[in-house]
Amino acid sequence: MDFGRRDFFAGAAALGATVAFGARKSKVRRGGPSLGLEYDHVVIGGGFAGVAASLASARAGAKTCLVERTSVLGGLSTQGHVIVFMPLCDGFGRQVTYGIPEELLRLPMKYSAARPNGFWKNKKGTKAELSSKRYELVFDPGPMMLGMERLLLEAGVEVFYDCDVDGVDMEDGRIAEVRAHCGCDAVRLKANAFTDATGAAVVAERCGAVVNAGIKGNIPGGWYYVVNEKRQVSMRTGAGRFFKKNFPLEARNYRGDSLIDRSLHMQAVHKAILQDNAEENRRLKAEGKSPVHIFSIPTYSTMLKLQKLACGGPEDAIVGIFSDWRKSGPVYPLKFGQLTVPSVSNLLVAGRCIACAEEMWDVVRCLPACCASGQAAGTAAALLAKGGSYAGLDSAALRSSLLASGVKLDDELLVPDPAWKGGDVKEREEGVF
Ligand SMILES: Cc1cc2nc3c(=O)[nH]c(=O)nc-3n(C[C@H](O)[C@H](O)[C@H](O)COP(=O)(O)OP(=O)(O)OC[C@H]3O[C@@H](n4cnc5c(N)ncnc54)[C@H](O)[C@@H]3O)c2cc1C
Secondary structure: OOOOHHHHHHHHHHHHHHHHHHHOHHHHHOOOOOEEEEEEEEEEOOEHHHHHHHHHHHHOOOOEEEEOOOOOOEHHHHHOOOOEEOOOEOOOOOEOOOOHHHHHHHHHHHOOOOOOOHHHHOOOOOHHHHOOOOOOEEOOHHHHHHHHHHHHHHHOOEEEOOOEEEEEEEEOOEEEEEEEEEOOEEEEEEEEEEEEOOOOOHHHHHOOOOEEEOOOOEOOOOOEEEEOOOOOEEEEOOHHHHHHHHOOOOOOOEOOOOHHHHHHHHHHHHHHHHHHHHHHHHHHHHOOOOOOEEEEOOOOOOOOOOEEEOOOOOOOOEEEEEEOOOOOOOEEEEEHHHOEOOOOOOEEEOOOOOOOOHHHHHHHOOHHHHHHHHHHHHHHHHHOOOOOOHHHOOHHHHHHHHHHOOOOOOHHHHOOOOOOOOOOOOOOOOOOO
16 A cells, blocks of 8 residues: 555644644643634544545645544444445446445445445446446445545545544634544634534534434444454344344334433443344354354444434535435435525535435435535535635536536436336335445
8 A cells, every 4th residue: 555745744744733732731721722723624523424525625625624533434334334335326227326425435445355236346237237236335344444544635634533523613603613622632623614424413403503313213233243263254234133023112212312322222232232143153053053253343323313404404406316225216316405504604414414304314324325415515615605605605516516526417317217116115124224
């Protein structure tokens, strides 16, 4: 792997910030700010949406930083071992999502043996061949996390880890700066534009925007890795099913809206993993085979849904297109209004916490739509005039900029394949993914 000059300087800049930070520690003890930094665009949250938003704005020329409270990228997906990048195609052989979502889907190919399904590997084949498999990818978390960091640094994004945004200062209906902590060091981040990619609309909520908590609650679905006697590692996804089967009444009770509820949810996930593994080992023993041992469990809350924007702004320009992982056929538009926070003029929301109809949430939360909303938010941030408002953003310019960066927004892509007869979309088992 080539670690070039740029990486060295990016690392040195981050180190410089730490040194400056440390030199002012006495201020931290007094409770005052120790470091102030200024950007065109600050992205809060380094999941897939935040990574896409940061890449898009930095590539469009905006001075961008990404603030992540853990020490790796990918959020729920990588740290929760959610390793299926849902499809970019409609299931009838036609790709509908382009741009950074596709770049991130294919990213692990550079660092691992992960390859897209079937004919999608080379994106060549007849309609019948391409429709025989969906354009999706099963990947491992490590290469994805490392690859994302490479991409961001190469694009000039400043990446801050272990940095938790916990305060927002507003002036005249816009965010002036966000406050964050890294250990006991305090940071103030000023910018012209902000993107909330926290997975739970945390920044929007801090600004007083209305958010919805996870309505139906969350099933405890823990994906984990096991290792066998030959030190070979493989994935298990059965913990959610185990819980559903054995504790059906509790299976959907976790709303994620309190400390107790969130803690109990993860304890339930852990219990389900232990039970699932014990059940597998009982079966293996009965078959005269060696047991498998738990190797790695999710290190991130595996709540499918925390909270999301209750409603976005009125702007309905189409800024992305995505398909339905549950069934071949349906194709949906992503609208700019789903990202806007009506009460805050320089904030967009990206990822699983954008505004959407309740019945659409199960699709919007998946990686293609998360990345598409991130790319749209980052592109818009780079276009936002100094002191401007997203309400006044030129949506034609936003769409042109997205098109120029490889996104496809053709109206025809939104027309479902004639072979789709419509109707119920619940084809794959719901709940586990
Ligand atoms: C069991 C399960 C299975 C799933 N299966 C699939 C699947 O197969 N395919 C698929 O496409 N999707 C799947 N999903 C959904 C998908 O993984 C997530 O919806 C998606 O990863 C969300 O991405 P995001 O960037 O919007 O948010 P997140 O991944 O939640 O990222 C938010 C980031 O923000 C950071 N953050 C939060 N608050 C702060 C703060 N205050 N300051 C700084 N940083 C902060 C977090 O640490 C995190 O890194 C599944 C989810 C679950 C739970």
